[in-house]
Structures are given as C-alpha cells and as structure tokens.
Amino acid sequence: MIAAVARNGTIGADGSLPWHLPEDFRRFKSITMGHTLIMGRRTYESIGRALPGRRTIVITRDEHWQASDADVAHSIDQAIDLAVGYRDAAGGGAPDSLMVLGGGDIYRQLMPLADRLEITHVDADVPGDTRFPDIDPASWKVAERTSRAGFEFVSYVRREPIRDLQILLSTMAPQLHDGEFVFCTVPAGGPPPEDVHPVVTVAEIEGITLVLAIGEAEAAGLSGTFRCRWITLMVASALDAVVHISRRDGGPRRVEGVSVLRRDPASGLVETAPALLFGADGRTRIGPGGERLERLLA
Numbered sequence: 070m071i072a073a074v075a076r077n078g079t080i081g082a083d084g085s086l087p088w089h090l091p092e093d094f095r096r097f098k099s100i101t102m103g104h105t106l107i108m109g110r111r112t113y114e115s116i117g118r119a120l121p122g123r124r125t126i127v128i129t130r131d132e133h134w135q136a137s138d139a140d141v142a143h144s145i146d147q148a149i150d151l152a153v154g155y156r157d158a159a160g161g162g163a164p165d166s167l168m169v170l171g172g173g174d175i176y177r178q179l180m181p182l183a184d185r186l187e188i189t190h191v192d193a194d195v196p197g198d199t200r201f202p203d204i205d206p207a208s209w210k211v212a213e214r215t216s217r218a219g220f221e222f223v224s225y226v227r228r229e230p231i232r233d234l235q236i237l238l239s240t241m242a243p244q245l246h247d248g249e250f251v252f253c254t255v256p257a258g259g260p261p262p263e264d265v266h267p268v269v270t271v272a273e274i275e276g277i278t279l280v281l282a283i284g285e286a287e288a289a290g291l292s293g294t295f296r297c298r299w300i301t302l303m304v305a306s307a308l309d310a311v312v313h314i315s316r317r318d319g320g321p322r323r324v325e326g327v328s329v330l331r332r333d334p335a336s337g338l339v340e341t342a343p344a345l346l347f348g349a350d351g352r353t354r355i356g357p358g359g360e361r362l363e364r365l366l367a
C-alpha cells in the first residue's frame with residue numbers, strides 16, 4: 070500500500086489531497102510505475118483519470134459505473150482476482166506487486182492483506198475527513214527511513230511471515246469444498262449429539278466444537294455459531310496442522326484467521342490455538358499459536 074499520511078492520520082479533505090509535495094509525487098511515480106493499481110471509486114474520481122503506464126482497477130458497488138481507461142471491480146475480492154489474473158497472464162516477467170492506492174475506505178479493507186507499506190509521513194496535523202488506518206508497531210516494522218524537510222519516507226514490512234503464509238495457503242488444496250459448513254458448539258460435559266458426522270471436532274474452552282455440513286446440523290437441531298465456505302487443513306506433521314478458514318460471506322482470500330491444530334492421539338480431539346487473527350478493524354494480531362505456526366513455516 071502506498072499513501073501520504075499527516076501526523077494526525079489525515080490523508081484527504083473534501084475529496085482531494087490536502088497538500089502538494091512534488092518530491093512525494095516523484096517518489097510515488099517511481100514506486101508505482103509498471104504495476105497494477107487498485108483504488109476506490111472516490112480516489113479515481115479525485116485524480117480524474119488512470120495514471121499512465123499503470124493498469125488501474127477501480128472498486129465500486131455501482132454496477133453501471135465505467136471508465137474508458139480503467140477496469141472495474143465490484144468487490145475487494147474481484148479486484149484482487151483481476152489483478153492476479155493480469156499478473157499470471159503476463160507471465161514470469163511481470164512485476165509481482167499489486168499496489169493499493171487508497172483511499173481511506175480501501176486502505177482499511179486491504180490492510181490485513183498488505184505485506185508492505187510505503188508511507189510518506191507529513192510532519193503536521195492536517196484537518197481532513199479521511200484517515201489512514203493506524204500502523205500498529207506490533208504488526209509492522211520500519212525497513213527503511215529517509216528524512217526530508219517537513220516529511221519522511223518510511224517503508225514498513227510486516228513482522229509476521231504473512232507473505233510466506235499466503236504462499237503456503239495458496240498451495241493448500243481445500244479439503245472441504247463441496248458444501249457449506251457450520252461450526253456448532255456443544256457444552257463441555259453434555260451428551261454428544263446423535264447421528265452427526267463432524268468433519269472436524271475441536272476441543273475448546275467453551276466446549277466441543279463440531280464442524281458439520283449445514284444440512285446435517287439443521288437436521289440435528291444444532292444452531293451454528295460460524296458459517297464458512299470452505300476449510301483447508303494441511304497436515305504438517307503427524308500431530309500438527311494448519312487450518313485456514315474463510316467466511317461464507319467473503320471470497321476465498323478473505324481470511325478470517327489462521328489457527329494451528331494439534332490432535333490428541335488418545336482422545337482423537339483436536340486442540341486449536343489461534344495463530345493469526347485478522348480483525349474487523351484491519352489489524353492483524355498474533356494469537357497464542359503464533360510461535361507454533363512460525364515453527365511449522367520455518
């Protein structure tokens with residue numbers, strides 16, 4: 070993601086940039102040239118055209134919106150799919166970066182998937198109506214910093230191995246993709262439900278969680294807590310596995326969280342330890358399974 074951000078987080082005011090920094094424009098151009106850019110409809114309209122030499126994907130919910138110099142996507146997932154398609158079609162010589170150009174709405178939604186931030190920190194509090202999400206030092210570290218009078222160019226990279234993880238996940242074939250599944254929690258100590266065939270049984274503090282096909286859960290009168298479209302299980306050793314859950318209402322790249330599982334051979338139950346949690350606020354947090362996940366990825 071690339072952005073210029075004031076000390077108080079402002080990135081925009083009344084639909085445009087609240088400053089004019091020619092050196093920042095030059096750096097922006099050199100970083101983005103040749104790459105595919107993803108931007109929100111309002112940012113596109115504030116620029117007024119696609120930027121030359123860069124393929125542009127504009128995200129809008131308006132089915133009728135069009136631009137002669139840009140491609141249109143109607144969701145974040147569709148924009149990513151389009152961009153990945155261009156890159157794959159271009160073959161090995163294509164630049165491998167998809168750049169997110171803003172604005173505030175789009176930065177907030179794509180922050181959990183970003184692996185690099187190119188930020189121009191403007192050294193002033195600037196009034197405005199659009200903000201950049203907070204850059205949490207627990208998730209991001211400074212890779213490079215160049216100071217100028219009144220502003221600073223800072224490159225941030227993720228602390229967690231998110232890139233490795235994304236690659237790992239992309240190689241994991243979904244094992245359960247034929248139906249839709251629901252997570253049902255049965256209180257600890259209670260009788261096990263009859264006539265159900267859970268695809269996964271997870272021992273959790275609140276009780277036993279069963280992952281069931283939706284039809285089966287409904288027939289057994291079990292109400293679900295969490296629906297998902299597909300689940301990927303990768304067995305990394307005899308005991309460990311990584312589970313990747315994508316929510317039913319999101320596309321396959323909308324990762325809700327990644328957990329590390331450990332199967333108890335005696336009971337057959339699987340314990341789960343959340344490793345990475347992608348919050349609705351756009352932050353990524355490392356959960357108790359984080360260290361185990363790093364060992365599995367090492």
Ligand SMILES: NC(=O)c1ccc[n+]([C@@H]2O[C@H](COP(=O)([O-])OP(=O)(O)OC[C@H]3O[C@@H](n4cnc5c(N)ncnc54)[C@H](OP(=O)(O)O)[C@@H]3O)[C@@H](O)[C@H]2O)c1
Nearest residue numbers: 072073081084085086109111112129130171172173174175
């Ligand atoms: N300082 C910087 O580096 C920088 C960079 C970029 C932009 N900006 C500033 O940021 C401001 C614009 O930001 P913004 O937050 O108002 O708007 P934005 O993020 O540029 O665009 C928001 C629009 O994108 C579409 N959209 C968002 N999420 C979507 C989704 N999940 N599915 C489909 N469409 C979706 C919607 O378009 P529809 O309404 O058409 O449905 C929404 O109104 C401007 O002031 C601009 O100058 C600053």
